[in-house]
Amino acid sequence: MKTLLTGLAVAATMAFSPVQAQDYPDRPVMMMVSYGAGGATDFQARIVTMTAGNEDALGMPIAIVNKPGAGGRVGWNWLATQADSDGYTLGAYNVPHFIAQSIKGGVEYSTDSFEPIANWGADPAVFVVAADSEMNSMQDVVDFATANPGKLTFSGAGLFVGHHIAALQLEKAAGVKMAYIPSNKGGAGAMKSVIAGEVMGGVNNLSDAFRAREAGNVKILGVFDLERNEFMEDVPTMKEQGFDIDNASVNFRGIMVPKGTPQEIIDQLAATVPAMFENGKVAKRMKAGGSPMHIMNREEVLQMWADRQATLEELLAGL
């Protein structure tokens, strides 16, 4: 009986594994998004995967499944521990969020739990103040904070997310103490408190700040990125304004799979997915929605994850 089972198992392995890699995918693929339907990550994930069914992409559609909760921790815990690693379960990642969370602990994942496939977007953090604020540059902000230590209130979307990292970087680079007020209603809640004048400034997503500026509600004082952004060429980077801040807070979004997914499938996805992102239809929709695209292949993402891991470990060490 035992030999029969072993025999069957061997036969099954022989019969299925090569076929699986060749014919992958032979049914629709699921992609887990660890934020709610309608949020920026969900919205972008739906756009970039909408051409997956095309012959030149996967040839099978990708279905989005939302598993929101605890700032993304619920979804990523699920992907790391419970998801099938057969190539039919993908996940969307947000860097620096999941890396920062894994450094702070209390979660069941780290960069070693996942294999990146490709990156589709990069949404830098920006510093905003209300349209009627007296502050007109980052120097004004830092001057105020230097004169009134710990009294400059500014909002952001929570703890250990891109906004919080940007806030920490700003305090470190300018050598000042400020009062970071995390919102429990995400970027929208943080933006509302800036517009309503509850706080003096805020860190927010470039795409949301762009919309708020179009509506005449805020001024954008600086971008937490290496270069200026094409959506707002007039806004200088932090470095240009004399603060040594890199792109560690930029919210990178992309696709990954759980560790243990067969290498052939990872290679196949890594080859086709970046091309799928480059589809003209995708680019048009992303631009219309004010979402900056930034396509990176698997090697580039692996490098980016490793860089973030090092930067964030240093930055979060003192907290």
Added chain:
Amino acid sequence: MEFIYHFGDVFQPLSLALLFVGTIGGLILGATPGLSPTMAVALLIPFTFRLEPAQGLILLGAAYTSTVAGGAVSAILLKIPGAPANIATTLDGHTMAKQGRGAEALQLSFLSSAVGGIFGVLLLIFLTPVLAKWALAFGPSHLFWLAILGVTIIGSLDSSSVVKGLLSGCIGMWLATIGFDDIMGAQRFIFHSSLSGGINIIPALIGLFAIPQVLTMFAKGRIPSGTEVIKVQKHPLRKAVKEVSRRTRALGIGTAVGSIIGLIPGVGGQIAGLVAYDQSKKFSPERDKFGKGHSEGLIAAESANNAMVGPSLVPLLTLSVPGSPTAAVLLGGLLIHGIFPGTDLFDNHPEVAWTFINSMLLGQILMCVFGLYIAGLAAKVAQVPQSVMAAVVLGLAVFGSYSVQNSMGDVYVMATLGIMMFFLERFGFAAAPLVLGLILGPIAEANFIQGSMIANATSGSFSYFFGGTLNLVLIAIVLASIAYSVWMELQNRHVTTKEDAMQ
């Protein structure tokens, strides 16, 4: 009057067809336990990819309007509130259904929904610029006092005594602390991985309201037919219209409370119905009848939760800041077509903005018409044998809880809370105050902590929480609400002792 100019767009064949699809689909989705308005709108967004922006928004606007009203169907017939907005509807609505007045309850609920809803959308049309300022006026300290105002009504809500009401509220508030705290970064009471995201309000609602029902039905076993069958009374529409127009006080309070509270970002929809219910109870001479199948309670609750639909979109449409989860989903629906809400929307895409608002206005009317049409049929649910009913409700409860976040964890939470509630009900505790605690806990806590953080960095806690006109007004209302409850309690006691003495 620009909205009238764009009314024609809604009547194009495709737009009108979408309006019908959205309304009927919305009613069905709304009546399904677990499918909240937010979820229903999110589910429909992919269908708008291929439509023109204005047409896509007609579908979403109509669906939003009718899912809010559709939630009343399951609240009345099954005692499962489809969304937090419908909790207050169960209090009198389900009691009416049990008395065989399901058809009447549904008619009243759809009529008052339409009245409240149309008023809300008219506010959105005419007063948007004024309302936008009001929506921004509420900062952390004001939201904190507003949550405390909510806490003051916990005691008087649907429990056998004030103390038991307050205790259920406390249980709810404790349950609300479970999970990962976004502000301080602490993990609290996470004993099991399905709790790491905290207790989601929808599975909790389903568990607390539906499971005790199911268990009670199962416990009764198979009673020979004939003894327990409820006779469903036919109720002519004429009488329902008359009833709604007679109850102007409840209708007025519901509509006003719904419109005002609906406007406040982040609080609105969840508590509008309950606050309106409580207020109309306090102002009604027939307050003893509340909770025993009284039409005023139903009318206040339903007019409030639909009145909030229009105003809840004000922050999104004017400031580009989504004020509620549903508004956040609608924002996604707009962005996907390259339309930015805010001044850009009204200046550069007036045809989209006004068509969307008009579709909500027409949606309210269509929702009422279809709702009234199905009311008579749906009320027959009460005649389904209890054993069958229990199985169906249990199935819906599991399906509804799972579908919120595609998570079995939520099903476990639903089942656990439900079984707990079954025993609590034996001791005279009620589900409504518990859920209110669950909703208000995070609002009070988050705003208190955020407020304190801002206060410590700036003016100091006392002047931050007790300074300013709006703070003082809210504190005054809180004190008035407490004083009134105490006074009523004392008076009731007096009455009871007198009766006791006479016996």
